[in-house]
Amino acid sequence: xxxxxxxxxxxxxxxxxxxxxxxxxxxxxxxxxxxxxxxxxxxxxxxxxxxxxxxxxxxxxxxxxxxxxxxxxxxxxxxxxxxxxxxxxxxxxxxxxxxxxxxxxxxxxxxxxxxxxxxxxxxxxxxxxxxxxxxxxxxxxxxxxxxxxxxxxxxxxxxxxxxxxxxxxxxxxxxxxxxxxxxxxxxxxxxxxxxxxxxxxxxxxxxxxxxxxxxxxxxxxxxxxxxxxxxxxxxxxxxxxxxxxxxxxxxxxxxxxxxxxxxxxxxxxxxxxxxxxxxxxxxxxxxxxxxxxxxxxxxxxxxxxxxxxxxxxxxxxxxxxxxxxxxxxxxxxxxxxxxxxxxxxxxxxxxxxxxxxxxxxxxxxxxxxxxxxxxxxxxxxxxxxxxxxxxxxxxxxxxxxxxxxxxxxxxxxxxxxxxxxxxxxxxxxxxxxxxxxxxxxxxxxxxxxxxxxxxxxxxxxxxxxxx
Amino acid sequence: xxxxxxxxxxxxxxxxxxxxxxxxxxxxxxxxxxxxxxxxxxxxxxxxxxxxxxxxxxxxxxxxxxxxxxxxxxxxxxxxxxxxxxxxxxxxxxxxxxxxxxxxxxxxxxxxxxxxxxxxxxxxxxxxxxxxxxxxxxxxxxxxxxxxxxxxxxxxxxxxxxxxxxxxxxxxxxxxxxxxxxxxxxxxxxxxxxxxxxxxxxxxxxxxxxxxxxxxxxxxxxxxxxxxxxxxxxxxxxxxxxxxxxxxxxxxxxxxxxxxxxxxxxxxxxxxxxxxxxxxxxxxxxxxxxxxxxxxxxxxxxxxxxxxxxxxxxxxxxxxxxxxxxxxxxxxxxxxxxxxxxxxxxxxxxxxx
Numbered sequence: 169x170x171x172x173x174x175x176x177x178x179x180x181x182x183x184x185x186x187x188x189x190x191x192x193x194x195x196x197x198x199x200x201x202x203x204x205x206x207x208x209x210x211x212x213x214x215x216x217x218x219x220x221x222x223x224x225x226x227x228x229x230x231x232x233x234x235x236x237x238x239x240x241x242x243x244x245x246x247x248x249x250x251x252x253x254x255x256x257x258x259x260x261x262x263x264x265x266x267x268x269x270x271x272x273x274x275x276x277x278x279x280x281x282x283x284x285x286x287x288x289x290x291x292x293x294x295x296x297x298x299x300x301x302x303x304x305x306x307x308x309x310x311x312x313x314x315x316x317x318x319x320x321x322x323x324x325x326x327x328x329x330x331x332x333x334x335x336x337x338x339x340x341x342x343x344x345x346x347x348x349x350x351x352x353x354x355x356x357x358x359x360x361x362x363x364x365x366x367x368x369x370x371x372x373x374x375x376x377x378x379x380x381x382x383x384x385x386x387x388x389x390x391x392x393x394x395x396x397x398x399x400x401x402x403x404x405x406x407x408x409x410x411x412x413x414x415x416x417x418x419x420x421x422x423x424x425x426x427x428x429x430x431x432x433x434x435x436x437x438x439x440x441x442x443x444x445x446x447x448x449x450x451x452x453x454x455x456x457x458x459x460x461x462x463x464x465x466x467x468x469x470x471x472x473x474x475x476x477x478x479x480x481x482x483x484x485x486x487x488x489x490x491x492x493x494x495x496x497x498x499x500x501x502x503x504x505x506x507x508x509x510x511x512x513x514x515x516x517x518x519x520x521x522x523x524x525x526x527x528x529x530x531x532x533x534x535x536x537x538x539x540x541x542x543x544x545x546x547x548x549x550x551x552x553x554x555x556x557x558x559x560x561x562x563x564x565x566x567x568x569x570x571x572x573x574x575x576x577x578x579x580x581x582x583x584x585x586x587x588x589x590x591x592x593x594x595x596x597x598x599x600x601x602x603x604x605x606x607x608x609x610x611x612x613x614x615x616x617x618x619x620x621x622x623x624x625x626x627x628x629x630x631x632x633x634x635x
Numbered sequence: 636x637x638x639x640x641x642x643x644x645x646x647x648x649x650x651x652x653x654x655x656x657x658x659x660x661x662x663x664x665x666x667x668x669x670x671x672x673x674x675x676x677x678x679x680x681x682x683x684x685x686x687x688x689x690x691x692x693x694x695x696x697x698x699x700x701x702x703x704x705x706x707x708x709x710x711x712x713x714x715x716x717x718x719x720x721x722x723x724x725x726x727x728x729x730x731x732x733x734x735x736x737x738x739x740x741x742x743x744x745x746x747x748x749x750x751x752x753x754x755x756x757x758x759x760x761x762x763x764x765x766x767x768x769x770x771x772x773x774x775x776x777x778x779x780x781x782x783x784x785x786x787x788x789x790x791x792x793x794x795x796x797x798x799x800x801x802x803x804x805x806x807x808x809x810x811x812x813x814x815x816x817x818x819x820x821x822x823x824x825x826x827x828x829x830x831x832x833x834x835x836x837x838x839x840x841x842x843x844x845x846x847x848x849x850x851x852x853x854x855x856x857x858x859x860x861x862x863x864x865x866x867x868x869x870x871x872x873x874x875x876x877x878x879x880x881x882x883x884x885x886x887x888x889x890x891x892x893x894x895x896x897x898x899x900x901x902x903x904x905x906x907x908x909x910x911x912x913x914x915x916x917x918x919x920x921x922x923x924x925x926x927x928x929x930x931x932x933x934x935x936x937x938x939x940x941x942x943x944x945x946x947x948x949x950x951x952x953x954x955x956x957x958x959x960x961x962x963x964x965x966x967x968x969x970x971x972x973x974x975x976x977x978x979x980x981x982x983x984x985x986x987x988x
Contacts, residue, residue, distance in 0.1 A: 319784050321791070386973045393714050393787050394972050397919070401965035404916070408962045535912070539791055546788060590807070594799025600792030604785055605777055620782060 211240075225284040227271075234260065265460055269293055269453045288573020291565050293452035299564040300459035301521045304466045306544040306560035307553060308513030311470060313542065314551035314617070315479060316506035317486030318388070319396040321538050322403025325383070326376045326511040328410060328533040330518025333372035335428035335528045337363045341420075352435030353442060365434035365523045369462070369516050376515025377508040384507035388500060403538050410530035427529035431522050434458060442526075455524055462520060463557070466513050470553050473509065482506050483551075487620065536593055540567070543596045546603050549610025551617040558611060563599075567592060657974055675950045681825015686949040687942065688829055692837035694941025696902055698934040699840055699895035700918035701925070702847065703767075703888035709928035710864045710884045712783075716790035717770055719915015720797035721889055725763040725896020726906040727804050730812060732758045733897075740813035748815055752897075759893035766797075767889025768882050776878065794912070801908035809907040812900055836902045843894050844934060850887070851930065860884055864928070913961065917944070920968040926981025935980060940964060 214236045221229035235257060242253045264271070272293060273280045279290040291299065305327060312320045335341060338351060340360035348356060350364030363371075387398045414424030422428065433442035441458065444451040473479045481502045484492040493499055522528045540563065548559025566574075575588025588595075603610060608621040676683045700722050707715040733739045733755035739748060774793050778786045816832035823829070851857040862870040863880045871877045899914070900906050921940045925932025944964070948957040955963065971978060 317782075317784070319787065387969070390972060390976070392783055393712070394976065396784075396787060397714060397923075398969050398972050400916075401969045405962045405965050408959070412958045539795065542788070542791070591799045591802065593795045594802070597792040597795025597799070601774055601789050601796065604781075604789045604792065605774070608781065608785060621785070 223285060224287060225282065225290075227279060227282070227290075228284060231264065262464070266457070268296065269456060283573075286574060286577055287570050288577070289569065291569065293456050295565060295568040297452070297455045297459050297524055298521075298568050299561045300456070300463045301517050301524070302541065302544065302564040303463050303557045303560040304459075304517035304520075305514050305541050306548070306556045307463075307466050307470050308510045308517065309541050310510075310545050310551065310553065310556045311473065311482075311513070312506050312510035313545055314556065314614070315474060315486065316482040316503060317392070318503060318506060319392055320399045320507075320510070321396045321535070321542070322383075322399035322401070322406075323510075323514055323541050324533045324535070324538040325399075325403045325406040326380060326514030327518040327521075327537065328406050328528075328530075329376040329379050329511075330372040330515030331522035331528040331532070332410065332422060332428070333375050333515065334365065334368050334519035334522040335431050337361045337368050337371065338365060338432040338523070339428050339430065341423060341428050351432050352437075353440040354432055362432055365432060365519070368523075369519050372515040372519035373512040374515075376518070377512040380507045380511025381504055384504045385500075388503045388507065400535065400538070403533075403535060407530050407533040410533065413530075422530065425530060427527055427531075429527035431526045431528065433526070434520075434523055441523075459520060459524075462516065466516075467553055467557065470513075474553070478502065478505055483616065487616075539593070539600075540596060543600045543603075545610075547599055547610060549612045549614060549617070551614035552610065552612050555610050555612030555614070563596070566595075571595070661970075661974060671953065672946065675946070675952050675954075678952050679825075679950070681827055682949060682951065684824035685827035685829060686945040688824070689833065689949075690942035690945035691938055692833050692941070693902070693945060694921075694938030695837050695840035695844075695934075696895055696898050697914070697918050697921050697941050698937035699843065699891045699898070700914065701921040701933040701937045702844075702930060703891045703895075704915075704919050704922040705925075705927055705930055705933040706860075706884055706888045706891075708922070709930075710860060710881055711775070711786075713775065713786050714790065714919065715767075715885075715888070716787070716915075717793035717797055718767070718888065718892060719911035719913075719918065720794050720801065721763050721767050721770075721911070722892040722896050722899070722915065722918075723801050723906070723908065723911030724766065724797060725759045725893040726900045726910065727801055727896075728759045728762045728893065729755050729897040729900045730810065730906060731804075733815065733900075734812055739815045741815070741818075743815065752815065756894065756897055759897045760890040761893070763893030763896065764886040764890035767892065768886040771882060771885040776881075794915075798908060798911060801911065805906065805908045807908065809905050812904045812906065814904060816901055832901060836898045839898060840894075843891065847887070847891070848930070856880070856883060916968075917964050920964050920971075923968055923976075924971055924978055926978025929978065929981050932978055932980035936978065940967075943967070 218229055218233045218236065221232055238256055238260070242250070242256060245253060271279055272290065280292075281289075283289055305323065308326070309320060309323050312318050312323075338361070340358065342361050343359040345361050346359055347361045347363070348354065348358075349362070350367065351362035352364070354362045383399070383402050387395060390398060410422045411425055413422030414420050414426075433440055435441050439445050439449060439454070441454045442451060444454060474483075481492065481497045484495065484497060485499060485502060489499065541560075544560040544563045545556050546559070547563065548557065549555030571589045571592055575586060578588060579585055607613075609617050672683075700719065703718045703722070704715060707713060707718065733751060737747075737751045737754065739751045739755075743751065770793055774789045775786045778789060814832065816835050817830075819831050820828040821831055821834050851860060859870070859875045859880045860883070862873065862875055863877050863884075867877050870880075899910075917940060918937065921937035922933045923936070924939060925934070925936030927933075944960055947954055947960055947963060
């Protein structure tokens with residue numbers, strides 16, 4: 169029925185509106201094209217992307233070209249073997265990720281010292297660790313925002329909770345206790361609680377999930393935008409408690425603005441992550457492989473959860489709360505699970521990050537970080553795990569070293585003296601706005617999410633306030 | 636189906652509701668608050684009095700910002716995150732026009748201060764109004780039919796962009812303004828002075844509020860705004876230009892933020908690029924406290940928040956102190972949203988908003 173209106177609108181649209189709709193809205197992009205032409209357009213666009221990337225750096229362009237080429241090649245895999253097709257791209261990505269330390273500073277290609285022209289140097293291993301940590305957080309937030317459709321503006325609270333859990337149980341913060349359990353690189357007479365970081369990762373996740381449930385139970389009945397504000401409130405309160413927590417009725421819980429440092433490193437037996445072992449097991453490689461394992465576990469859990477009964481319930485709630493409730497999905501319990509699961513991964517990531525930085529400071533947990541993680545989810549594609557990992561890696565790379573390098577090359581080219589990293593959050597703001605306006609489904613969209621953004625959903629939630 | 640439904644466990648939280656515990660806990664908290672205030676009043680009546688007056692003054696400034704949130708929420712059901720940063724840019728505009736271009740300072744003559752401030756006010760209002768309206772045009776209007784969270788996310792992005800515009804203009808350190816308004820004492824309560832500058836700031840907010848009430852209640856445009864807020868489709872069928880009305884509402888909200896920006900700059904004589912975020916959230920809390928979408932409620936809520944802030948930071952007996960102000964304000968926000976989402980003056984609607 170609304171077709172006539174749509175057609176008329178399209179004719180009336182001025183050029184900039186049509187242009188604005190161009191990159192995202194497949195219906196318009198492919199208007200009037202048959203399947204064969206679509207295929208050709210796809211090839212041309214991908215080829216242009218690869219050619220563009222060659223100017224940035226050929227190893228990157230090669231990687232992307234391979235990733236683009238794989239789906240075309242896979243179409244020719246004969247029937248009995250093509251059920252392994254879906255593992256090909258993840259395997260390629262995984263192999264490259266695992267061997268990155270050798271590619272970066274090994275004998276062969278050696279990315280160290282090579283530049284991505286405009287984008288500066290390739291990410292160092294330290295940057296890769298941080299990219300991995302942010303990828304975990306983004307995948308966790310994606311469960312809340314992407315799967316269940318609950319906007320959480322206080323995700324940093326979970327990150328903070330995870331960091332402080334690691335800090336409490338693996339440092340000299342509580343010096344009057346003397347508990348040691350599996351900690352690496354700590355003498356038996358060191359005061360304080362020292363528990364193995366691997367146990368603490370789990371503990372931090374569980375603690376944070378409990379906090380998530382406590383925040384969620386009273387607030388999840390609220391409507392989407394109110395929920396966003398309440399989570400924002402919690403995200404502001406928790407860091408302030410951390411900042412003022414050096415004297416809670418005389419008890420020093422968080423050591424206030426000075427933060428808790430040092431935090432014990434992870435390790436196995438004699439292998440201490442902080443000191444490394446020999447030329448092969450260097451500190452950075454150990455931390456990198458550690459975070460890689462965590463990211464893989466997170467991504468795997470996230471994918472399996474999405475296809476589980478619970479995950480399908482999340483997506484149903486996101487699309488239409490009323491219909492989901494009518495189908496017998498318990499709204500509160502399902503949403504609370506989304507919250508707890510998302511919080512769990514945030515907590516694990518926070519604990520690992522704290523152990524990597526060997527410190528936790530209340531100043532690290534501002535609203536900006538919440539919005540930063542949110543923009544990773546949005547840029548990558550809400551609801552799509554691979555997109556979110558890509559968005560998180562890219563933005564964390566920009567945050568860590570890319571922006572500074574871009575600033576240098578910008579200033580060198582135009583003779584300006586702009587401090588680009590100072591304006592990083594404005595740049596993330598532009599990324600958020602541009603993504604929402606031009607391509608709301610993100611870089612790698614999830615098909616369902618894309619349809620929701622372009623065709624609209626029954627977005628009237630079940631008002632479940634006040635008994 | 637019926638058995639399925641009856642097997643649903645009742646959450647402990649719902650149980651509290653059913654038992655009627657929640658209202659009594661709420662009343663208990665309010666009683667405790669009044670006991671705390673009473674003890675402080677008897678211990679230090681002078682401090683209490685001046686904080687009362689200062690709190691109302693600060694609350695009126697907050698009220699102007701809160702009204703912007705309330706107006707936009709009323710018409711579009713959108714929390715305009717960027718509003719606080721529009722307010723911050725209003726402060727910057729006041730600094731730019733009033734201090735840097737017109738050269739107002741503590742030694743300016745009375746006549747120059749009056750016309751200078753009037754000109755600054757007009758510039759700040761026009762700038763913020765147009766800024767807010769263009770944000771609506773560029774960032775929110777294309778998303779009118781998108782899922783509800785899309786414009787909210789865009790608003791957060793806009794907020795960051797504006798904040799960095801402020802960072803570019805103001806620098807990362809707070810900028811202090813000269814005392815343009817006379818700083819003489821109007822009256823003293825128990826040895827605490829209340830200055831002319833604060834009085835003028837407080838009183839200037841009142842005609843703006845009156846003008847807004849007149850605009851919304853008495854004019855044709857205001858009627859259009861109220862109609863659009865109630866039902867956009869029906870309003871469109873009655874011949875109201877809905878997009879134009881929404882644009883106009885953003886314009887008004889921005890102009891209010893401009894007034895607030897100037898008044899806040901005069902009040903605190905200290906502006907910073909990140910004041911929009913903190914103060915914006917305080918103002919939003921005020922709007923929620925009073926009942927979002929409800930204009931008198933926004934002002935009432937703002938005055939209450941102003942009082943709470945001043946009492947918390949100024950009183951001496953068992954006050955948590957300024958370290959905790961933000962946490963207290965957010966705790967109020969959360970409690971109100973969870974237990975009484977319609978606010979103090981709002982009506983109990985099925986949406987709970």
